[in-house]
Amino acid sequence: MEETVLRISEVSKHFGGVYAVSGVSLDMKGRSIWGLVGPNGSGKTTLFNTVLGFHRPDGGAIYFNDNCISKLAPHQIYALGLVSAFQIPRPFQRLSVLDNMLVAARGHQGDRLLDSLFLRRSWQKREVELADKAMEILELLELDRLASSPAGELSGGQRKLLEIGKGLMASPTLLLLDEPAAGVNPNLGRRIFEKIKELHQNKGLSFFIIEHRLEILFDFAHWVYVMDKGKIVVQGKPEEIAKNPVFYQVYLGER
Amino acid sequence: MIINWAQVLFNSAITGSLYLIGAVGLTLTYGLSRFPNFAHAEFITLGAFIGYLAAEQLGLGLPLALIVAFLFTGMVGVLSYQGVFQPLAKGGATIIHLMVASIALSLILRYSIGALWGWKPFYFSTTWSSFEVGPLRITSLWLWLILAAVSLALIMHFVLVKTKIGKAIRATSSNPELSLASGIQINRVILITWFIGGGLAAIAGIFRAADTQLWPMTGWDIILPMFAVAILGGIGNFYGSIVAAYIIGLAENLGVIALVALGVSTEYRIAIAFLILIITLIVKPQGLAMLFRRA
Amino acid sequence: MDPLVYVLDLIVFIGIFGIVSLSLNLEFGFAGLANFGKVAFFLIGAYTYALLSQAGVPFYLCLIAGAVTTAIAGFLVSLPTLKLREDYLAIVVLTFGEILRLIIKSEHWIAGGIWGITISPAISVVGVSARVSTLINIGLVYLCLFICFMVVQSLANSPYGRVIRAIREDEVAAEALGKDRAKYRAQVFALGSAIAGVAGGLYAQYIQFIDPYMFMPMLTFTVWIMVLLGGPANNWGALLGAGLVELFDRGTNMAKDYLTLPIDPSNLQYIIFGVLIILVLFYRPQGLLKESRVKTKALELVRHGRNSVKNKRS
Numbered sequence: 001m002e003e004t005v006l007r008i009s010e011v012s013k014h015f016g017g018v019y020a021v022s023g024v025s026l027d028m029k030g031r032s033i034w035g036l037v038g039p040n041g042s043g044k045t046t047l048f049n050t051v052l053g054f055h056r057p058d059g060g061a062i063y064f065n066d067n068c069i070s071k072l073a074p075h076q077i078y079a080l081g082l083v084s085a086f087q088i089p090r091p092f093q094r095l096s097v098l099d100n101m102l103v104a105a106r107g108h109q110g111d112r113l114l115d116s117l118f119l120r121r122s123w124q125k126r127e128v129e130l131a132d133k134a135m136e137i138l139e140l141l142e143l144d145r146l147a148s149s150p151a152g153e154l155s156g157g158q159r160k161l162l163e164i165g166k167g168l169m170a171s172p173t174l175l176l177l178d179e180p181a182a183g184v185n186p187n188l189g190r191r192i193f194e195k196i197k198e199l200h201q202n203k204g205l206s207f208f209i210i211e212h213r214l215e216i217l218f219d220f221a222h223w224v225y226v227m228d229k230g231k232i233v234v235q236g237k238p239e240e241i242a243k244n245p246v247f248y249q250v251y252l253g254e255r
Numbered sequence: 256m257i258i259n260w261a262q263v264l265f266n267s268a269i270t271g272s273l274y275l276i277g278a279v280g281l282t283l284t285y286g287l288s289r290f291p292n293f294a295h296a297e298f299i300t301l302g303a304f305i306g307y308l309a310a311e312q313l314g315l316g317l318p319l320a321l322i323v324a325f326l327f328t329g330m331v332g333v334l335s336y337q338g339v340f341q342p343l344a345k346g347g348a349t350i351i352h353l354m355v356a357s358i359a360l361s362l363i364l365r366y367s368i369g370a371l372w373g374w375k376p377f378y379f380s381t382t383w384s385s386f387e388v389g390p391l392r393i394t395s396l397w398l399w400l401i402l403a404a405v406s407l408a409l410i411m412h413f414v415l416v417k418t419k420i421g422k423a424i425r426a427t428s429s430n431p432e433l434s435l436a437s438g439i440q441i442n443r444v445i446l447i448t449w450f451i452g453g454g455l456a457a458i459a460g461i462f463r464a465a466d467t468q469l470w471p472m473t474g475w476d477i478i479l480p481m482f483a484v485a486i487l488g489g490i491g492n493f494y495g496s497i498v499a500a501y502i503i504g505l506a507e508n509l510g511v512i513a514l515v516a517l518g519v520s521t522e523y524r525i526a527i528a529f530l531i532l533i534i535t536l537i538v539k540p541q542g543l544a545m546l547f548r549r550a
Numbered sequence: 551m552d553p554l555v556y557v558l559d560l561i562v563f564i565g566i567f568g569i570v571s572l573s574l575n576l577e578f579g580f581a582g583l584a585n586f587g588k589v590a591f592f593l594i595g596a597y598t599y600a601l602l603s604q605a606g607v608p609f610y611l612c613l614i615a616g617a618v619t620t621a622i623a624g625f626l627v628s629l630p631t632l633k634l635r636e637d638y639l640a641i642v643v644l645t646f647g648e649i650l651r652l653i654i655k656s657e658h659w660i661a662g663g664i665w666g667i668t669i670s671p672a673i674s675v676v677g678v679s680a681r682v683s684t685l686i687n688i689g690l691v692y693l694c695l696f697i698c699f700m701v702v703q704s705l706a707n708s709p710y711g712r713v714i715r716a717i718r719e720d721e722v723a724a725e726a727l728g729k730d731r732a733k734y735r736a737q738v739f740a741l742g743s744a745i746a747g748v749a750g751g752l753y754a755q756y757i758q759f760i761d762p763y764m765f766m767p768m769l770t771f772t773v774w775i776m777v778l779l780g781g782p783a784n785n786w787g788a789l790l791g792a793g794l795v796e797l798f799d800r801g802t803n804m805a806k807d808y809l810t811l812p813i814d815p816s817n818l819q820y821i822i823f824g825v826l827i828i829l830v831l832f833y834r835p836q837g838l839l840k841e842s843r844v845k846t847k848a849l850e851l852v853r854h855g856r857n858s859v860k861n862k863r864s
Contacts, residue, residue, distance in 0.1 A: 074725050074726050078726065086726070098852055099844055102848055103712055103713060103729070104728075106728055116705060116709060116711075127847045131851040291637055348835065349636075350635075350636055354640060356831050360824065362820050362827075363828075366821045522652065522655065522656045523656060526649055526652055529648060529649050532642075537631065
């Protein structure tokens, strides 16, 4: 019996009376690549932000690896291994690419004030381990040459990759990606997804991905949820969704 | 303790009126250019000195002096924006950089005034008639001050609501991108706002100096209460600042009574505005703005 | 004044303000906190030292107590301001400083009010010349400066330093990566204040007399220029800035005695100061020294290749 990774149970979120997310439930088991699609304004990003702790759900509950995370703050959720990469990359501009990666590490002893001052030997060891891991990920994403450059100097596509790299540093159980292929040319978009697939196969990472480039997503996702007007209207394997008339209605219908 | 409530209310109106005239420019430029302009204190001081120069040293009389000071300090406001703040902002300066620049500018203005006039206090020679109306003690200066504040409120309201430029100012403070798209010349709006801001600061300065004394710290002495008004009223919000000015005026004067009753030094009077300032920023930084949707 | 003592005196002031500059550099340069009320914490340190020293407490305990009280004050001030935008934070702390000054001015029983309070020097040897006693102060001040520098520099070159810089660059992104920005902000404020408190104590015992008029907002502003000029997020820059600004201050004061000018030099000094600041903001806003890198073993690994560091014994 596969373990449930993320369970969302009847979750709703409204802003000033308008329901962005309304009674959404999903049960994600095992290790997989899940997709979330839907027209603009269907509530996908709001759902993500609620799961990640940026919004409190107005109704329902969210469980991650059997922990109830509905009331936790983003940094606490991060610490549990539920990590996301921003849709519009937010690199720490003046920090180097390597530093950007290192900040993303979870539970680094050197992050604590007193430990940082007095237990230098101890955290230096960890620094080396993390730097090694960071460089490995950067090599995978083909960003290793830029390790010492300020992140502000990266191109749009490179920033996207860095954003994913940061997410990977945390050794997450589940990584939420909001439109990883948006704003870059389709070839790079496809390469990004290939990297995602590699990471899933080689490292066992799970992904939950919002994406508008359906032709790319459907090639890589194992299971897709379709949202419309704040609700999940249909879900299934990509091949089946692609043949489902509800799916077409949702995308081509009037908002 | 017998309290002359009528006097307290009247004094509140005086304090509030002074704060209103001085704070309007501050709140508008803060809202528009998005940084706190500490040199506003020196606009107040400069205006007061120019007023003194015109009225006393050149013998032009007070009404004319008010006009001269308004125009002169308005120009200084515009030049400050065009010469310092606008180029810095275009070059990527952050809010903090602009704040620091405004403090640097205030140093330049303050010590230039100190160099030209010296640091000994000056006094306006006009004698103001003082009379009793029932329990109230009134001086004509105070009446003029309240009259000026009320006129300002009415004129500004008229301008903001009925004239093209006024509507442009309101549109630009609430939504710069949209107003740019609809053809409003933002730069002109900004320059006019800085002009009015500087000019009104001068008026406030002259009233303040005429009521107390004139020296290079005249503006700085009252700048923090002015910030309190701007923030309580909602930064960039003209109508809010009217309400805030009189609330703070009232709070200060009631506060003085409380201080006396408690046997505490009345030096703490200014702390009342300070506390309102801090509490507003911490609890509700938008101030009273939610009461008035339009600037 | 004896010219040598004049120079030594300048060195003491550079030391004291170097410490304050380091504290602001930590708060603003590294952590992005716009502390426009630095003088308030300097004041708390000075007055704490003064009152304890009058009560007969030995100087090193006075300095430590000064650091502790100021740290607590910094922590308390940071709590309600944790989510404030930078200009709001600046205004709040500035106003806080003014309130503090007002209280000391009005409550004479605390520390003499406007009449001030005298302090005896930390280390006094009977019968020595001004030169020697100033030298002793240089020793004490620069020892404290050294300790403070080691602390802030270690932090800057550590994961902690990396995290606070990240929070400075983008609070929300940092929070999303698991960094509790409230905690970091409070810690930095407390530590920065503690360092400023030490400087305050050193200042009090050096000039041996303090009153509320010595702690005006101008002092905060002067320290800001030191940090901005020297280069934010660079501790050597903070010291450089302190040196240059103090030099300018003393230099213009000296010029007063030797030159006759059409404008009263004390006014001219500030006018030039204001102009210089605006010029720096226009032409060198990043300051003289660049932001320092986070120098840990991680940096070495990148520079020299992954295997070279892994195989070294740490």
